[in-house]
Amino acid sequence: MINYNPKEWFTFIFRFHKADTFRKLFPLMIAVSLYGFILAYLELEYWSLINSSYVKNLSLMHSVLGFVISLLLVFRTNTAYDRWWEGRKQWGxxxxxxxxxxxxxxxxxxxxxxxxxxxxxxxxxxxxxxxxxxxxxxxxxxxxxxxxxxxxxxxxxxxxxxxxxxxxxxxxxxxxxxxxxxxxxxxxxxxxxxxxxxxxxxPIPFSYNVFIKKFIFFYVMTLPIGWVFSFGYFVVPIVVFVLYVFASLELIAEEIEDPFGSDANDLPxxxxxxxxxxxxxxxxx
Structure with missing residues (x-):
């Protein structure tokens, strides 16, 4: 378990440790950035879909789905933390x-x-x-x-x-x-x-766990299709950031749902x- 001072919040922004999800997600973030760039190039330069109203309206779908996936991740994280806290109470x-x-x-x-x-x-x-x-x-x-x-x-x-x-x-x-x-x-x-x-x-039921991962994957993979006309090539870092946030919450939940291991965020x-x-x-x- 990592010992830290919660009042020194500013140092957390520039601090990286072995439990940080950025290290684990970095290869996937690179792959998604390349995917987003290629898709943005094809839509803007090659396919010329900028005047297509059907593709533009996909951003409305992502707004609704983003709210749904946020609720699912909140429930997932709370469930994992309940298991972590229950383990701490038992060892106490x-x-x-x-x-x-x-x-x-x-x-x-x-x-x-x-x-x-x-x-x-x-x-x-x-x-x-x-x-x-x-x-x-x-x-x-x-x-x-x-x-x-x-x-x-x-x-x-x-x-x-x-x-x-x-x-x-x-x-x-x-x-x-x-x-x-x-x-x-x-x-x-x-x-x-x-x-x-x-x-x-x-553990968390298998079907529920798999569904969240699939939901995050398809949500992120379809983001550039509708957002590229609003943000242009800036859609690449935006999609990578969305992936980092959603996937990090899932990774954190996976790590703390079994609090008895030797990971950095497990019980001491x-x-x-x-x-x-x-x-x-x-x-x-």
């Missing part, structure tokens, strides 16, 4: 429950070995959930605590935490009331995992995992 809940569970365990447990073991397992859940969502679990950091025998590693970590809590209850190190309180916190781990999997595994999962580990160890150790 994971941070909070890790701290709350650690604080309660620090008050309940007197045995240092029990506290040390759980201080390793609780942050391990966050790290394995991050790897699970990215389909890249680091087995080296798990092997010394948990035997990997299943595909869903976060469930194994939650099972070890819950099993250790119940074992402490059998050893009369925590009471039944304390067990109930701790179990509620452990349930939140699985709830967060399920919510993140729902976001990860439920590495930072949150490190914070969980630091805070849990401060509390339990």
């Amino acid at each position: 809940a994971l941070v909070n429950v890790s701290r709350n569970l650690s604080i309660k365990l620090a008050g309940y447990l007197e045995d240092e070995s029990d506290r040390l073991y759980l201080s390793k397992l609780i942050p391990l859940y966050a790290r394995t959930l991050r790897g699970h969502l990215r389909a890249n679990v680091n087995s080296d950091e798990i092997s010394d605590l948990v035997e990997i025998d299943k595909t869903h590693i976060p469930n194994q970590i939650a099972l070890r935490i819950s099993g250790r809590i119940f074992e402490l209850h059998k050893q009369h190190k925590i009471s039944s009331e304390q067990l109930i309180i701790l179990t509620k916190d452990i349930d939140v781990f699985t709830d967060v995992c399920g919510a993140c999997e729902r976001i990860k595994n439920t 999962l590495d930072t949150m995992c490190n914070n969980i580990e630091k805070h849990v160890k401060e509390i339990l150790n």
Whole structure:
């Protein structure tokens, strides 16, 4: 995730970074500019369609379609941001429950070995959930605590935490009331995992996604046909700018609808995992 000062807005105009859509769209913008120039030349110089009222009236159609495509892109962007924000709330809940569970365990447990073991397992859940969502679990950091025998590693970590809590209850190190309180916190781990999997595994419907891309493509490709008589060869940069705006909104929506990756605009999962580990160890150790 990119850290920035939102008050320094003037610097954003001249700043380019790897997440900027201009870099990704630059080859397509060059191709569209060549297409627009060739089409403008043919209409103005070769075909001589400047007196054709049918071609001129295409600009009216583009005005209506531009309003429609703007509404579609607003809905698309809002839907993608809702997924990004929902992922942020779930990981915020994971941070909070890790701290709350650690604080309660620090008050309940007197045995240092029990506290040390759980201080390793609780942050391990966050790290394995991050790897699970990215389909890249680091087995080296798990092997010394948990035997990997299943595909869903976060469930194994939650099972070890819950099993250790119940074992402490059998050893009369925590009471039944304390067990109930701790179990509620452990349930939140699985709830967060399920919510993140729902976001990860439920993309925007395929037909809707394809329709927007086709709509943008045909809208931009037909712009020079009607606008060339109003703007002349200036229609080339105008069409490229329209493409940049519409396609950038679609690219941004694609990037943030899966907030658990390692792109520049994704959630800072590495930072949150490190914070969980630091805070849990401060509390339990």
